[in-house]
Amino acid sequence: MVAAVGCLHRSWTRVLHQLVFTQPRSRLHSMPAAEIRQAFIEYFKERNHKFIRSSPVIPRKDKTLAFVNAGMNQFKPIFTGEEVARWPRAVNSQKCVRVGGKHNDLSDVGLDGYHHTFFEMLGSWSFGDYFKREACQMAWCLLTEGYGISPQHLYVTYFAGDPALGLPPDHECRDIWRQIGVPAERVLPFREANFWEMGPVGPCGPCTELHYDHLQRPGGAAHRVNAGHSDVTELWNLVFIQHQRHEDGSLTSLPERHVDTGMGLERLAAVLQQVPDNYGTDLFTPLFSDIYQTSGAPAYGGRYGAADRTGLDTAYRTLADHARMVTVTLADGAVPPDNHKLRRVLRRALHLCENAFHAPRLLSVLSDRVAEMLGPAFPEFDLQSNNIKAALAAERESWLASVSAAAGERRRCAAELPELLQLSVGPAECLQLVDGLRELRRALPAGERRLDGRLALQLHTQHGMSEEVLQEVALVRGLQLDVEAFQACLAEVRADSRQAAPVSRHLADALLLRRLGLPSTDDAAKYEYTRRASGEYELPSVTARVLAVLCAGGRAAAAAAGQRCSVVLDRTCFYPEGGGQAGDRGVLRWPGGELSVTDTQRCRDFTLHEGTVTAGRLADGQEVRCELDAGWRLGCMRHHTATHLLLAALRHVLTATAQTASASDGRRLRLEVTSYQGAITAQQISECERLVQEWTAAALPISVGSEPLETALRRPQLTLLAGEVYPDPVRLVSVPGVSCEPCCGTHLLSTADLAAFRVTSQRAAGLGVRVLRAVAGPAAQQAERAAARALHAVERLVAGQMSAAEARPLAEEAPYREKMALLGALDTLSDAGKAQQKEQDVALMERQLAALERAETDGRFVVHHFAGRRPYAVPAMRLLKRRRLPTAIVYQSRGVLSVRCAVPAGAQEGGAGALSAADWLADLTGHVQCQWVPVPEPARMAGLDVTSRLSRDDEAQLAELLVQLLRQRAVR
Numbered sequence: 001m002v003a004a005v006g007c008l009h010r011s012w013t014r015v016l017h018q019l020v021f022t023q024p025r026s027r028l029h030s031m032p033a034a035e036i037r038q039a040f041i042e043y044f045k046e047r048n049h050k051f052i053r054s055s056p057v058i059p060r061k062d063k064t065l066a067f068v069n070a071g072m073n074q075f076k077p078i079f080t081g082e083e084v085a086r087w088p089r090a091v092n093s094q095k096c097v098r099v100g101g102k103h104n105d106l107s108d109v110g111l112d113g114y115h116h117t118f119f120e121m122l123g124s125w126s127f128g129d130y131f132k133r134e135a136c137q138m139a140w141c142l143l144t145e146g147y148g149i150s151p152q153h154l155y156v157t158y159f160a161g162d163p164a165l166g167l168p169p170d171h172e173c174r175d176i177w178r179q180i181g182v183p184a185e186r187v188l189p190f191r192e193a194n195f196w197e198m199g200p201v202g203p204c205g206p207c208t209e210l211h212y213d214h215l216q217r218p219g220g221a222a223h224r225v226n227a228g229h230s231d232v233t234e235l236w237n238l239v240f241i242q243h244q245r246h247e248d249g250s251l252t253s254l255p256e257r258h259v260d261t262g263m264g265l266e267r268l269a270a271v272l273q274q275v276p277d278n279y280g281t282d283l284f285t286p287l288f289s290d291i292y293q294t295s296g297a298p299a300y301g302g303r304y305g306a307a308d309r310t311g312l313d314t315a316y317r318t319l320a321d322h323a324r325m326v327t328v329t330l331a332d333g334a335v336p337p338d339n340h341k342l343r344r345v346l347r348r349a350l351h352l353c354e355n356a357f358h359a360p361r362l363l364s365v366l367s368d369r370v371a372e373m374l375g376p377a378f379p380e381f382d383l384q385s386n387n388i389k390a391a392l393a394a395e396r397e398s399w400l401a402s403v404s405a406a407a408g409e410r411r412r413c414a415a416e417l418p419e420l421l422q423l424s425v426g427p428a429e430c431l432q433l434v435d436g437l438r439e440l441r442r443a444l445p446a447g448e449r450r451l452d453g454r455l456a457l458q459l460h461t462q463h464g465m466s467e468e469v470l471q472e473v474a475l476v477r478g479l480q481l482d483v484e485a486f487q488a489c490l491a492e493v494r495a496d497s498r499q500a501a502p503v504s505r506h507l508a509d510a511l512l513l514r515r516l517g518l519p520s521t522d523d524a525a526k527y528e529y530t531r532r533a534s535g536e537y538e539l540p541s542v543t544a545r546v547l548a549v550l551c552a553g554g555r556a557a558a559a560a561a562g563q564r565c566s567v568v569l570d571r572t573c574f575y576p577e578g579g580g581q582a583g584d585r586g587v588l589r590w591p592g593g594e595l596s597v598t599d600t601q602r603c604r605d606f607t608l609h610e611g612t613v614t615a616g617r618l619a620d621g622q623e624v625r626c627e628l629d630a631g632w633r634l635g636c637m638r639h640h641t642a643t644h645l646l647l648a649a650l651r652h653v654l655t656a657t658a659q660t661a662s663a664s665d666g667r668r669l670r671l672e673v674t675s676y677q678g679a680i681t682a683q684q685i686s687e688c689e690r691l692v693q694e695w696t697a698a699a700l701p702i703s704v705g706s707e708p709l710e711t712a713l714r715r716p717q718l719t720l721l722a723g724e725v726y727p728d729p730v731r732l733v734s735v736p737g738v739s740c741e742p743c744c745g746t747h748l749l750s751t752a753d754l755a756a757f758r759v760t761s762q763r764a765a766g767l768g769v770r771v772l773r774a775v776a777g778p779a780a781q782q783a784e785r786a787a788a789r790a791l792h793a794v795e796r797l798v799a800g801q802m803s804a805a806e807a808r809p810l811a812e813e814a815p816y817r818e819k820m821a822l823l824g825a826l827d828t829l830s831d832a833g834k835a836q837q838k839e840q841d842v843a844l845m846e847r848q849l850a851a852l853e854r855a856e857t858d859g860r861f862v863v864h865h866f867a868g869r870r871p872y873a874v875p876a877m878r879l880l881k882r883r884r885l886p887t888a889i890v891y892q893s894r895g896v897l898s899v900r901c902a903v904p905a906g907a908q909e910g911g912a913g914a915l916s917a918a919d920w921l922a923d924l925t926g927h928v929q930c931q932w933v934p935v936p937e938p939a940r941m942a943g944l945d946v947t948s949r950l951s952r953d954d955e956a957q958l959a960e961l962l963v964q965l966l967r968q969r970a971v972r
Contacts, residue, residue, distance in 0.1 A: 030273060031269075031272050031273065032282055033265060033266075033269040033281060033282055033283050034376065034377070036147075036265065036268055036269055036272060037093050037120070037122065037265055037377060039146065039147075040091070040093070040122045040142070040263070041091055041092070041093065041122075043142050043146055044089070044091035044124045044138075045091060047089070047138065048088075049087075049089040049090055049091040049124055049125075050086075050087035050089060050090050050091070050728075051090075051091055051092060052090050052091070052092045052728060053092065053709055053710075053713070053725070053726065053728065054092055054093060054094050054095045054378060055074035055094065055095075055725045056095075056332040056333065056724070056725070057095050057096065057097040057118075057328060057329055057332050057334070074725055075125065075127070075258075075260070076198060076202060076203060077510075078127050078258070079202075079203035079241050079254060079258055080202070080203060080244065080254070080510075080511075081254065081255040081256070081510060081511050081514050081604075082510040082511070082603075082604060083510070083604050083605075084520075084604055084605050085127035085128070086727065088126065088127055088128065088129040089124070089125065089126055089127070089129055089130075090124070090125040090127070091123065091124045091125070092123055093120050093121070093122050093265065093377060094120065094121040094122075094123050094262070095118070095120060095121075095328055095332070095378070096118070096119055096120070096121045097117060097118050097325055097328065097329060098116075098117060098119075099117050099325070099341045099342075099344070099345060106345070107466070107467075107468045109317070109318055109321050110314040110315070110317040110318035110321065111304070111305075111314065112230050112277075112304070113230055113270075113276065113277020113278055113279055113280075113304070114230055114233050114264075114266070114267060114270075114277060114278050116266065116278070116321050116324075116325075117321055117322060117324075117325040117345055118321065118324045118325035118328050118329075119264055119265065119266050120264070120265035120266065121262040121263065121264060121265070122263045122264075122265055122268070123260065123261055123262045123263075124138070124259070124261045125258070125259060125260055125261070126258060126259035127256070127258055128256035128257065128258060130259065131240065131257050131259060132172060132173055132176055132208075132238075132240055132259075133176050135238050135240075135259045135261060136173070136176050136180060136208065136238065137176075137180060139210065139236055139238060139261065140180050140182075140210075143210065143235070143236070147268075147271075147272055149212070149271060149272075150216070151181070151182070152216075153212055153213045153216050154182075154186070154210055154211065154212060154213075154235075155186045155187075155188060155210070155211040155212075155213070155221070155222060155225050155232070156177050156182055156186065156187050156188070156208060156209065156210050156211070157187075157188045157189070157190050157193065157194055157208060157209045157211070157225065157226065158170045158173040158177070158187065158188075158189055158194060158206070158208045159173065159189070159190070159191070159194040159195055159206030159207065159208070160189035160190055160191045160194065161189075161191070162191055162195065165251055166251075167195075167206070167251070169189060170194075170206045170208075170240075173206070173208050173240075174187055174189070177208070185220065185222060186220070186222060188222060188225055188226075190226055193209070194206060194207050194208065194209065195207065196239045197245060200245070201245055201246065201247055202244065202245060203241050203243070203244055203245075203254060203258075204241070204243050204244070204245050204251070205239060205240045205241045205242045205243050206239075206240055206242075207237055207238060207239040207240060208237075208238045208240075209234050209235075209236065209237045209238070210234070210235050210236040210237075210238075211225050211226075211232055211233065211235065212232070212233060212235050212267075212271055213231065213232050214230075214231045214232070214233065214270075214271070214276065215231050230277065233267055234264075234267070235263055235264065235267055235268060235271070236261060236262070236263035237261065237262050237263070238259065238261045239259070239260045239261065239262075240257065240258075240259060241254065241257065241258040241259070241260055242254055242257045242258075255511070265283070266278040266281060266283055269281040269282070269283060276302070277302075279302070279317050279320070280302065283373070284317075284320050286369055286373065287319075287320040287323060287324075287366055287369055287370070288300040288316055288320060290362075290365055290366055290369050291316060291319060291320070291357060291359075291362065291366070294357075294359050294361075294362050294365050295357035295358060295359040296359075297312060297356075297357050297358075300313060300316045301313050311356075312356065315352050315356040315357070318348070318352060319349055319352045319353065319356070319357070319362075319363075319366070320366070322345050322346070322348055322349035322352070323349060323363060323366035323367055323369075323370055324370050325345055326342070326345060326346045326349060326363070326367065326392075327366075327367045327370040327371060327374075327381070327388060328370070328374070328378075329342050330342075330367075330384065330387065330388045330391050330392075331371070331378070331380045331381050331384045331388060332380065332384075333384070333387075333658050333660060333674070333720075333721075335391075335660070335674045335768045335769055336391060336395050336768065337768040337769070343395070346363075346392075346395055346399075347395070347399050349363050350363060350395070350396055350399050360396075363392060363396070364389070364392055367388060367389075367392060371385065371388070379713040379714060380713075380720065382716075383713075383718060383720055384658065384720075386655070386656040387656045387657070387658050387674065387676075389656070390655055390656035390676040391656075391674075391676055391768075393676070394676040394768070436459050436465050436473075437473070439458070439459065440455070440459060440473070440477070443455055443458075444479075448479075449478065449479055449480060450479060450480050450482060451470070451474050451479045451480065451481045451482065452482050452485060453482050453484075453485025453486040453487075453488060453489045454485075454489055456470050456481060456482070456485075456489070457486060457489040457490060460486075460490070467483070467486065467487075470486070471483075508553055509550060509553075509566065509603050509608065510603050510604045512550070512554070512555060513548065513568065513603065513604060513606055514604070516548060516555070518547045518548060518568065518606070519547070519570065520604075520605035520606060521547075521568065521569060521570065521571065521572055521605065521606045521607040522570065522571040522572075523571070523572050523573075523574070523575075523576070523607050525540045525542050525571065525572065525573035526572070526573055526574060526575040526584075526746065527704075527746065528540045528573070529746075531749055537630075537634060537749075537753075539573070539628045539630050539633055539634075540573045540628075541573060541625060541626055541627045541628065542571055542572065542573045542625075542626050543623060543624070543625055543626075544569040544570055544571045544572055544623070544624055544625075544626055545569065545570045545621060545622070545623055545624075546567060546568070546569060546618065546619070546620055546621060546622045546624060547568045547569060547570055547620070548567075548568040548620065549565050549566075549567055549568075549618060549619070549620060550565060550566040550567075550568070550608070551563065551564070551565045551566075557619060557620060558617050558618060558619035558620070559595075559613050559617070559618045559619075560613060560617050561593075561614065561615055561616060561617070562612065562613065562614075563612065563613050564610075564611070564612050565595075565611075565612075565613065565618070566601075566608040566609065566610045567588065567595065567608070567609040567610075567611075567618065568606050568607070568608060568609075569607065569609065569624070569626070572607050572609070572626050573626050573628060574586060574597065574600040574607060574609060574626060574628065575600060575633070575636075575745075575746055576600045576601050576602035576607050576608070577599070577600065577601055577602065578602055578744055578745070579640075579743055579744040579745040580640070580643065580661070580662040580663050580664055580745065581636055581640050581664050581665070581745040581746065582599075582636055582663070582664065582665035582666070583599045583600030583601055584597070584600045584628055584629070584632065584633055584636070585597055585598055585599070585600075585628075585629040585632045585633075585666075586626065586627050586628040586629045586632075586633075587627045587629075588609060588611075588618070588624040588625070588626060588627075589624060589625045589627060590616065590622055590623060590624045590625070592615070592616045593613070593615050593616020593617060593618060594614050594615045594616065595609070595611050595612065595613050595614065595618055595624075596611045596612055596614050597609045597610065597611040598610060598611045598612070599611070609626075629666075631666065632665075632666035633666070633746070634666075634777075635665065635666030635667060635777065635779075636664060636665055636666050636745075636746065637746050637747055637748050638748060638753070638754055638755075638776040638777045639664035639665065639666070639667075639668060639669040639774075639776055640664045640669070640743075640745045640746065640747055641702060641747045641748045641751070641753075641754060641776075642664075642669055642692070642754060642757055642774060642776040643662050643664050643669045643671055644733065644735065644739050644741055644743070644747075645691075645692045645695055645696075645735070645738065645739065645754070645757070646669070646671055646688060646692060646757075646759075646772065646774060647659050647662075647671060647673070647719060647739070647741075648691075648719070648735070648738050648739035649687075649688035649689075649691040649692050650673060650680075650688055651719070652688075652691060653684050653687050653688055653691075654675060654680070654684065655676075656674075656676060657673045657674060657675055658673060658674050659671065659672070659673050659719070659721050660672045660673060660721075660769065661721075662721075664745075667775075667779065668760070668773055668774065668775050668779065669773065669774050669775070669776070670771060670772070670773050671771070671772045671773075671774070672765060672769060672770070672771050672772075673769070673770055673772070674768055674769055674770075675768065675769070675770045676768055679762070679764070679770070680762055680770055680772070682816065682817050682820040682821075685759050685762065685772075685816050685817055686817050688759065689757060689758060689759055689817070692754075692757045693756075693757060695735065695738055695751050696751050696752060696754045696755070696756075696757060697752075698751065698752075699750050699751060699752035700735050700736060700737070700738065700750065700751040700752075701735075701736065701749070701750055702733065702734070702735055702747050702748055702749055702750060702751065703733075703734050703735075704731065704732070704733055704734075704747070705731070705732050705734070706729045706730065706731050706732065707729055707730065707732065708728060708729050708730075709726055709727070709728035709729060709730045710728075712726075712730050712732060712742065715740060717739075717740050718740050718741070718742075719739060719740065719741045720741075720742070721741075721742075724742075726742050730742045731743060731744055733745075733747055735751060754776050754777065755776070755777050755778075755780070755781065756776065756777065756780035756781045756783075756784060757774065757775075757776045757780050758774060758775055758780045758783040758784065758787070758815040758816075759772055759773070759774045759815060759816045759817070760773045760774055760775055760783060760815050760816055761773045761816055761819075762816055783814075783815045784815075786810070786813040786814045786815065786818075787814050787815050787817070787818040789810050789813070789814070790810050790811060790813070790814035790818040790819065790821065790822045791818055791821065791822075793806075793807045793810045793811075793822055793825075794821055794822055794825045797822075797825045797826070797829060798825065804826050804829055804830065807822060807825075807826060808826065810822060811823050811826070861885055861886040861887070861888070861915075861967075861970040862885055862886070862887045862888070863887075863888045863889075863890075863963055863966045863967050863970065864887075864888075864889050864890075864963075865889070865890045865891070865959050865960065865962075865963045866889060866890070866891035866892075885904070886901070886902070886903045886904065886915050886917075886920070886970065887901065887902055888900070888901035888902075888920065888921075888966045888970075889901070890959045890962050890963055890966075892955060892959075896945055896946065897945070897946040897955050897958060897959060897962075898943065898944070898945050898946070899921060899924065899930075899943060899944045899945075899946075899962055899966075900933075900941075900942070900943045901917050901920050901921060901941070901942050901943070901966070902917060902940065902941050903915050903916065903917045903920065903939070903940055903941075904940075905940065915970065916938070916939045917938060917939055917940055917941055917942035918938040918939065918942045919969075920942065920966065920969055920970065921942050921943075921944050923965055923969050924944055924962060924965055924966075925944070927961065927962075927965065928946050928948065928958060928962075929946065929947045929948040930944045930945060930946045930947055931944070931945055931947055932944060933945060946958070
């Protein structure tokens with residue numbers, strides 16, 4: 001059938017022959033998933049597709065982004081025209097996680113055989129090269145001839161059109177499939193299922209899908225395609241990226257047409273291994289075996305729905321899926337405390353280990369197995385093994401603590417909200433619903449039996465209740481959730497989010513430069529710096545020609561003095577911002593003119609020199625001299641090299657750590673790392689400084705080289721930036737015996753040129769994430785002098801020769817280690833002063849209490865004002881309870897003026913003259929702004945707190961007034 005129209009590229013690679021196509025047909029149906037993955041990659045490599053590494057499941061630049069299929073996202077700048085593709089075709093196996101947003105499979109995991117929170121997407125791309133016909137032909141050939149899947153069991157779909165978007169049916173795609181030989185009754189049109197978009201704004205386009213009938217029905221199964229049946233599943237989706245969706249929802253054509261295809265490895269393995277669902281493949285069965293052997297639970301039986309009476313098989317599937325997702329995301333540098341979606345899945349896995357399988361360490365066992373299975377394809381598992389183990393241990397400890405605390409709190413809250421005990425979620429997750437349940441109780445009218453969409457949306461957005469939780473809460477409360485209205489409200493919110501969608505800073509410039517057809521900027525000179533015999537660095541300056549002057553979002557013929565603009569040159573020595581390093585500063589000079597460059601940015605293959613014309617007039621074609629700000633560039637180089645050395649030192653000092661972000665410029669550096677040990681101590685900071693200074697004194701050479709990414713990723717000492725996507729080949733910056741990192745930045749030629757290094761601060765940036773700031777070179781030498789002043793201040797403080805007010809500013813200037821020492825001395829001094837003041841306050845309080853005991857009265861009551869501002873509440877109230885007479889006191893406690901009184905039981909008797917504690921204080925409410933203190937017996941005990949803000953003098957006068965009023969009331 002395929003031969004009738006001809007298949008593209010009949011030759012197969014030698015590796016592909018060995019893996020698949022020289023094997024008997026029976027071998028195909030027992031092919032391991034690893035071979036399936038490799039066969040896919042080799043098939044497309046033979047067809048001139050460049051193999052690329054899988055991008056991280058969570059982008060480095062947006063740690064809070066919901067996990068999605070990242071395959072398309074990593075190429076978004078290419079689709080929009082902002083960047084130029086390095087290769088016209090690409091292939092890989094992309095790690096994908098779906099636990100939120102548009103693609104959320106979390107609620108379906110374990111309940112069927114094909115939904116997962118983590119899966120692999122076998123992908124192929126065309127960047128402005130081939131389009132629909134070639135994509136469809138290659139896909140059909142690989143499935144039917146390569147993998148040997150019978151064409152009779154395959155169905156294809158195409159886009160049915162959307163009048164609302166003004167898009168007609170994709171008859172071109174339909175006709176291609178029919179020409180290939182697919183019968184018309186198995187080429188099916190769909191609307192929403194066959195239009196793919198990355199988000200509310202961005203590249204999108206129609207798609208075509210290939211579906212497989214697992215039951216191989218001779219009569220056909222067209223009616224079950226895209227109908228939610230697990231026996232007919234989507235295998236491959238071919239997306240034709242040709243539109244750009246804008247903030248208002250409209251579509252325009254992209255500069256070029258692209259292809260992005262994705263096929264689930266798990267689903268393909270189920271077909272080729274002839275098992276009924278994904279969980280029967282060798283991607284999951286080793287995990288089931290580990291669960292069985294570690295926990296001693298009954299073996300996995302493959303039961304679903306009502307047949308899984310105990311729910312154990314569902315637990316097997318869910319735990320295996322979650323173990324894969326957690327391990328993959330941790331290997332890519334995600335931090336559980338920083339990402340609530342990851343933490344939610346991780347804690348669900350921990351809950352299953354503890355409660356379904358009674359094996360506390362089971363998740364660690366499964367994580368090791370996942371790393372072993374996927375490690376050959378994804379080297380990051382080996383590079384991040386210590387961090388994965390540390391994260392799992394820290395999260396389990398945190399989860400156990402939260403469960404223990406939540407159990408008691410849950411019982412207390414259940415008195416108010418009995419439905420808490422009926423929900424299926426665990427104690428810790430249950431407590432997160434308390435505020436939402438209270439809101440539901442307040443907002444729902446009495447007798448209302450329907451949970452409308454608007455209220456459900458409020459509970460979803462403000463209190464984090466998912467649709468599944470809302471369904472369960474509604475069931476427990478005897479309500480009917482209006483699902484359609486809720487989903488409609490949710491769709492409105494997502495549509496509104498288009499208005500807030502971020503737009504790339506240089507997208508307009510990139511599209512403009514693309515239309516102009518200018519040659520790329522030659523920036524090789526940015527790395528061509530040397531050292532003179534004197535030891536000073538010689539930075540290059542180059543002569544270049546102006547290709548374009550961009551002003552106010554458009555191209556200008558020239559820019560006059562005082563005008564801001566971005567200049568594109570044919571060549572440059574300026575380094576554009578990237579790799580965590582700030583862009584260069586400097587000057588562009590020409591006869592009679594000058595432009596001050598304040599920043600340098602990358603835009604596609606162009607370097608933008610951003611600044612202001614300070615003299616003359618800069619026009620297209622002008623020849624200019626590029627001169628770097630040497631001080632700024634050398635500062636950037638020092639701090640970038642220092643960043644690498646600091647990270648290497650942290651890896652020596654801490655059990656497990658990983659860089660999540662960095663920034664370096666001419667003044668300082670900022671390094672963000674994960675640390676599961678909590679705050680990094682001053683002693684550990686000191687050890688890091690010692691190591692960096694040791695490497696500096698050793699004058700180690702800093703080498704820069706390039707090698708294939710696959711080779712680099714196998715280096716045992718390689719340090720990767722979590723969430724980064726690296727080019728191939730990759731540029732490596734190495735310090736022998738210290739560090740080796742992929743990096744595009746500029747660096748010193750020797751560690752000796754660092755001169756000095758000091759860490760200036762450390763702070764938390766979320767649980768498990770620490771941010772360190774440091775300086776090198778002259779800035780570090782200045783910090784050393786500030787450190788000496790701080791240490792001298794410590795000595796003078798101890799000797800009593802300096803006040804705290806004089807010492808505190810010195811702490812602000814000092815590096816982190818000396819700052820902590822000085823602040824510690826100040827705290828000690830403060831504690832000693834507080835202890836002395838407390839002794840004086842206690843003595844004063846005892847004198848006043850003694851005076852109150854001796855106070856002469858008329859035999860009916862006692863009223864007293866405690867002077868001072870110490871918290872007298874506890875001893876004073878004890879005294880109240882001991883008195884046999886009605887007693888009232890006025891005192892200041894923690895800045896609040898308070899009144900308390902007590903009336904013994906006998907004083908409440910006597911008819912009209914009886915005294916009630918609440919009545920005694922009632923007159924005060926008309927004189928001051930105050931609030932009653934809740935008490936169980938207002939007749940015997942009562943209290944008021946003054947709520948108005950008062951100065952100390954005002955409080956003293958008001959206290960005397962309150963004493964007089966109390967006495968007058970008592971006399972009456």
